[in-house]
Amino acid sequence: MDTVNLKINNIEVSVPKGATILDAAKKAGVRIPTLCHHDDLCVAGNCRVCVVEQKGAWALKASCAVPAENGMEILTNTQKVRDARKTIIELLLSEHAGECTSCYRSGNCELQALAQEYLANGNKYIDVAKHVPVDMSSPSIVKDDSKCIKCTRCVRTCTELQGVSALWSSNKGNHTKISTFLDKPMHYVVCTNCGQCINRCPTGALTERNYIEDVWRAIDNPDIHVVVQTAPAVRVAIGEELGMAPGAVVTGKMVSAMKKMGFDSVLDTDFTADLTIMEEGTELLVRLKEALVDKKNVALPMMTSCSPGWIKFIEHQYPQLLDNLSTCKSPQQMFGALAKTFYAKKKGIDPAKIVSVSIMPCTAKKFEANRPEMNSSGFRDVDYVLTTRELGHMIRQAGLNFTDLADEKFDSIMGDSTGAAVIFGTTGGVMEAALRTVYELVTGREVPFTNLNIEPVRGMDGVKSASVKIDKVKSEWSFLEGAELKVAIAHGLANADKLMKEVAAGKAQYHFIEIMACPGGCIGGGGQPIPTSMDIRKKRAAAIYVADEAHAIRKSHDNPEVQAIYKEFLHEPLGHHSHELLHTHYYSRKGAVKNH
Amino acid sequence: MDNNTKQKKLAELQGKVNLIFSQIDCVKVLDKALAMDSQKIIEDVSKSGLRGRGGAGFNTGMKWKGAAEVKDDIKYVLCNADEGEPGTFKDRRILEEQADKVIAGMAICAKAVGACEGYIYLRGEYNFMKAKLQAGCDRWNKIFSDKKLNFKMSVRSGSGAYVCGEETALMESMQGNRGEPRNKPPFPVVEGFLNKPTVINNVETLAYVTTIINDGPEKFSSLGTKTSMGGKVFSVSGDAEVKGIYELPLGMTIQEFVDIFGDGDTKAVQVGGASGSCVPRKNFDKTIIGFEGVPTGGSMMLFNSSRSMYNVLRNYLEFFEEESCGQCTPCRVGCQQLLKGIEAIRSGEKPQEYLAELQKLASTMSIASKCGLGQSLANPFNTITRHFREEICY
Numbered sequence: 001m002d003t004v005n006l007k008i009n010n011i012e013v014s015v016p017k018g019a020t021i022l023d024a025a026k027k028a029g030v031r032i033p034t035l036c037h038h039d040d041l042c043v044a045g046n047c048r049v050c051v052v053e054q055k056g057a058w059a060l061k062a063s064c065a066v067p068a069e070n071g072m073e074i075l076t077n078t079q080k081v082r083d084a085r086k087t088i089i090e091l092l093l094s095e096h097a098g099e100c101t102s103c104y105r106s107g108n109c110e111l112q113a114l115a116q117e118y119l120a121n122g123n124k125y126i127d128v129a130k131h132v133p134v135d136m137s138s139p140s141i142v143k144d145d146s147k148c149i150k151c152t153r154c155v156r157t158c159t160e161l162q163g164v165s166a167l168w169s170s171n172k173g174n175h176t177k178i179s180t181f182l183d184k185p186m187h188y189v190v191c192t193n194c195g196q197c198i199n200r201c202p203t204g205a206l207t208e209r210n211y212i213e214d215v216w217r218a219i220d221n222p223d224i225h226v227v228v229q230t231a232p233a234v235r236v237a238i239g240e241e242l243g244m245a246p247g248a249v250v251t252g253k254m255v256s257a258m259k260k261m262g263f264d265s266v267l268d269t270d271f272t273a274d275l276t277i278m279e280e281g282t283e284l285l286v287r288l289k290e291a292l293v294d295k296k297n298v299a300l301p302m303m304t305s306c307s308p309g310w311i312k313f314i315e316h317q318y319p320q321l322l323d324n325l326s327t328c329k330s331p332q333q334m335f336g337a338l339a340k341t342f343y344a345k346k347k348g349i350d351p352a353k354i355v356s357v358s359i360m361p362c363t364a365k366k367f368e369a370n371r372p373e374m375n376s377s378g379f380r381d382v383d384y385v386l387t388t389r390e391l392g393h394m395i396r397q398a399g400l401n402f403t404d405l406a407d408e409k410f411d412s413i414m415g416d417s418t419g420a421a422v423i424f425g426t427t428g429g430v431m432e433a434a435l436r437t438v439y440e441l442v443t444g445r446e447v448p449f450t451n452l453n454i455e456p457v458r459g460m461d462g463v464k465s466a467s468v469k470i471d472k473v474k475s476e477w478s479f480l481e482g483a484e485l486k487v488a489i490a491h492g493l494a495n496a497d498k499l500m501k502e503v504a505a506g507k508a509q510y511h512f513i514e515i516m517a518c519p520g521g522c523i524g525g526g527g528q529p530i531p532t533s534m535d536i537r538k539k540r541a542a543a544i545y546v547a548d549e550a551h552a553i554r555k556s557h558d559n560p561e562v563q564a565i566y567k568e569f570l571h572e573p574l575g576h577h578s579h580e581l582l583h584t585h586y587y588s589r590k591g592a593v594k595n596h
Numbered sequence: 597m598d599n600n601t602k603q604k605k606l607a608e609l610q611g612k613v614n615l616i617f618s619q620i621d622c623v624k625v626l627d628k629a630l631a632m633d634s635q636k637i638i639e640d641v642s643k644s645g646l647r648g649r650g651g652a653g654f655n656t657g658m659k660w661k662g663a664a665e666v667k668d669d670i671k672y673v674l675c676n677a678d679e680g681e682p683g684t685f686k687d688r689r690i691l692e693e694q695a696d697k698v699i700a701g702m703a704i705c706a707k708a709v710g711a712c713e714g715y716i717y718l719r720g721e722y723n724f725m726k727a728k729l730q731a732g733c734d735r736w737n738k739i740f741s742d743k744k745l746n747f748k749m750s751v752r753s754g755s756g757a758y759v760c761g762e763e764t765a766l767m768e769s770m771q772g773n774r775g776e777p778r779n780k781p782p783f784p785v786v787e788g789f790l791n792k793p794t795v796i797n798n799v800e801t802l803a804y805v806t807t808i809i810n811d812g813p814e815k816f817s818s819l820g821t822k823t824s825m826g827g828k829v830f831s832v833s834g835d836a837e838v839k840g841i842y843e844l845p846l847g848m849t850i851q852e853f854v855d856i857f858g859d860g861d862t863k864a865v866q867v868g869g870a871s872g873s874c875v876p877r878k879n880f881d882k883t884i885i886g887f888e889g890v891p892t893g894g895s896m897m898l899f900n901s902s903r904s905m906y907n908v909l910r911n912y913l914e915f916f917e918e919e920s921c922g923q924c925t926p927c928r929v930g931c932q933q934l935l936k937g938i939e940a941i942r943s944g945e946k947p948q949e950y951l952a953e954l955q956k957l958a959s960t961m962s963i964a965s966k967c968g969l970g971q972s973l974a975n976p977f978n979t980i981t982r983h984f985r986e987e988i989c990y
Contacts, residue, residue, distance in 0.1 A: 043779065045779040045924075045966060046923045046924045046925070046966065047924070047925050048924050048925050048926055048964050048966070051964050058963065059962070059963045059964075059971065060963045060964050062779070062966070065779035066779070066781070067781060080963070083956075083960065084960050084963060084964045087926075087956070087957060087960045087964075088925050088926060088960070088964060091926065091929035091930060091933065091957075092925055092929065094929060094933065095928075095929050095932075124953070125929075125933045125937075125957075126933060126936045126937065126940060126946075128929065128932045128933065128936060149925075150922065150923075150925075150928065168774075169774060169776075169922070169923075171922065172757060172759070172775075172918070172919070172920065172922045173916075173917055173918040173919055173920040173921070173922050173928065173931065174917045174918065174920070174922075174928070174931070174932045175918075175922070176920075176921075176922025176923075
């Protein structure tokens with residue numbers, strides 16, 4: 001590979017051709033401040049905070065956008081550079097409705113941190129912030145243009161990573177803003193509520209709609225029984241909100257914190273993740289039988305339905321493929337429906353007095369819980385959805401010293417889970433869990449992978465595929481003898497889009513597809529701690545697999561509570577009760593934007 | 597100078613140049629170019645000393661050489677006819693009267709650099725001439741195919757954004773994207789329109805190319821000065837006795853210019869449009885119109901003592917506040933701050949000392965902005981506020 005030699009602050013450094021000055025500085029151990037730059041996104045070069053001086057050049061260079069060249073002598077800390085950066089930060093502050101003391105992102109705001117670092121004067125220039133109403137239309141995402149600094153990270157996220165393009169720059173000059181199609185409110189556009197824009201917004205312009213106060217009120221009300229469920233990906237990320245390094249598995253501390261906060265029952269979404277595998281795995285086998293034996297025209301490949309951002313995406317973009325979706329509700333919604341039926345009955349609590357809260361790595365889950373059809377228990381199945389970040393806020397508000405908490409266990413019932421459930425939290429996990437169960441169901445043997453770890457479906461490749469040969473099957477599955485089960489996995493909606501184009505064109509020869517809306521799956525969800533990067537997501541994913549291997553039980557069908565609920569209540573996968581409580585249907589949203 | 601002397605002097609100066617608006621047989625010029633070696637064309641253009649007539653003044657021969665050296669089967673020639681600089685209106689007349697020279701210039705460029713397609717990016721406000729220009733292109737396309745020149749031309753319309761005169765924003769606009777300048781490098785000669793090697797020249801530059809091939813490089817290079825060779829088409833406006841479009845040699849002093857065009861009471865000349873520099877009367881003598889002094893895309897706005905330079909500056913800043921593409925911080929916010937800043941000083945909301953902060957801000961914009969728009973704001977702001985401080989704060 002061609003290399004380029006240059007000097008950064010008189011430190012000689014070699015980088016591959018094509019690397020930027022910023023890359024070279026990193027290699028030289030020199031930190032250059034950035035704002036519009038994000039490792040997950042393409043170069044914008046528009047905030048200009050990263051400017052540096054090149055010896056012999058009059059104008060400064062935006063180090064994130066300018067390629068390193070042989071013989072360059074770059075200076076990153078001269079008077080000229082410091083003055084320019086400070087001025088730029090002060091300009092940004094002048095168009096940013098500060099309100100730092102009351103801002104949701106205060107303490108984790110990149111503009112605030114830079115202002116502090118450069119001792120910028122927020123009042124030096126005239127206030128030119130656009131004090132416009134906050135867009136609160138979406139149950140998931142709050143868009144406050146008055147805090148926007150037009151770095152376009154959200155635009156690039158929505159377009160490059162998610163292929164959604166709900167956000168775009170509009171107008172020019174002083175009227176420039178980040179807007180939606182025809183400037184409609186966020187709830188009325190193709191936004192999937194995935195929240196990836198929030199994860200990359202440097203300020204408080206994009207945040208989740210928070211329900212912290214509502215949940216505290218429910219907890220404080222002695223007449224209300226508050227059950228809380230926690231998604232798999234939360235336990236490997238909540239530590240980051242509370243000062244720990246990425247990749248720590250803190251399930252026990254998290255449970256302990258929530259008990260101390262006053263939740264009446266601290267339960268596990270992992271339980272319904274296992275249940276999902278039972279329902280979805282059976283659904284797959286039924287579809288395969290209908291296709292192969294009954295020669296019916298069934299929709300294959302079957303596609304997972306756990307990720308509500310993905311669901312809204314397909315409802316907008318590929319409504320012709322809705323029949324391919326598994327009818328299974330997401331684990332969150334299965335849990336909600338069971339909390340106010342099965343759980344209420346077992347505990348002898350009036351379901352009207354139950355408030356069901358879920359802690360999710362996700363913002364789209366807020367939208368999902370609000371979907372009108374999600375009331376099969378006779379009530380709102382899930383009342384409030386909090387993100388990992390909101391839980392972090394609540395733990396701090398409760399005055400708990402998180403790192404010192406002793407581990408505690410989930411309550412019962414609906415607190416038991418398996419390793420198969422926890423891997424739902426990362427890309428490929430649902431597929432792996434499903435294969436562990438389906439293979440064994442059909443053959444009576446464990447999946448033929450060392451230690452049950454199905455490596456081909458793991459990892460951060462955008463689109464993955466694998467196949468599993470099924471042989472020596474049990475007699476009732478004889479039609480699958482010798483079959484090769486072909487599966488594919490995509491994460492990040494831009495990757496999902498690629499895969500769906502293949503499926504829509506009839507070119508994809510898969511039986512089962514797992515899609516997660518967010519890069520990395522739920523561990524990279526839109527409700528997870530900020531910042532995010534490939535490195536952080538890899539650490540969280542590694543933690544998920546640690547949690548999997550730490551489980552004594554690693555297959556969903558071996559979960560004793562799952563076995564019990566089928567015995568006592570549901571009777572069989574895809575049975576009558578299941579259909580009522582655990583399955584759902586979807587809507588085409590084609591044209592929905594136009595009609596609002 | 598009395599009127600007669602002025603007229604005589606003007607006629608004499610115009611007679612020296614008379615390249616752009618003279619009638620020549622452009623097809624013959626193309627024939628001549630087609631008979632030449634590509635390298636020789638570039639050599640001649642270089643020898644003539646021709647520099648970009650849009651205002652930035654990049655050496656045309658060097659630009660073409662750059663594009664010729666890049667190996668690619670597909671290259672483009674673009675004509676920047678997005679004439680949007682306030683005070684500039686010369687390209688309009690060139691296109692109306694001498695489109696053949698422009699088109700022939702593009703074809704000569706295509707031959708020199710190996711381009712296969714050419715587009716005239718026409719300012720949205722000039723759409724009234726689009727049909728006529730397109731007809732010209734169609735007529736020339738036939739000539740190209742008759743002469744076995746693998747080159748095709750057509751016209752594209754802009755939509756009215758000033759920033760689309762910036763070459764890479766123009767390309768984005770042509771590609772159907774939001775008109776925002778790109779990061780440079782890569783420069784257009786390497787990665788331009790549709791990421792292919794692209795030469796982009798101003799209308800006037802291309803018209804001059806045709807005359808240079810017609811006359812040989814020496815005639816052009818004998819005009820003007822060492823640094824600013826050749827003629828230049830000026831758009832004269834404001835408090836001028838004679839207004840309009842005049843082709844004159846580069847290298848005159850502002851004083852010489854004002855003597856001919858001024859009304860006897862000229863206190864300032866804004867050279868190069870709203871983004872150019874303001875020259876006060878005391879500097880008329882020592883300021884050369886050209887790349888060694890004040891470069892210009894041709895706009896010369898004269899102001900007499902009845903004009904408030906505060907109003908002039910405010911008018912420019914209102915324009916830039918709207919016309920910044922809004923992409924980079926220094927330009928987007930800086931333009932707003934400069935405008936609001938002088939208004940606040942005038943109303944007393946900010947002290948006079950704030951002007952120094954604003955001048956510093958303008959200087960920062962010039963070294964930290966992404967493109968020429970933000971980089972050039974310091975020209976009008978700092979020259980007007982320095983030379984006419986008493987009109988800004990009192």
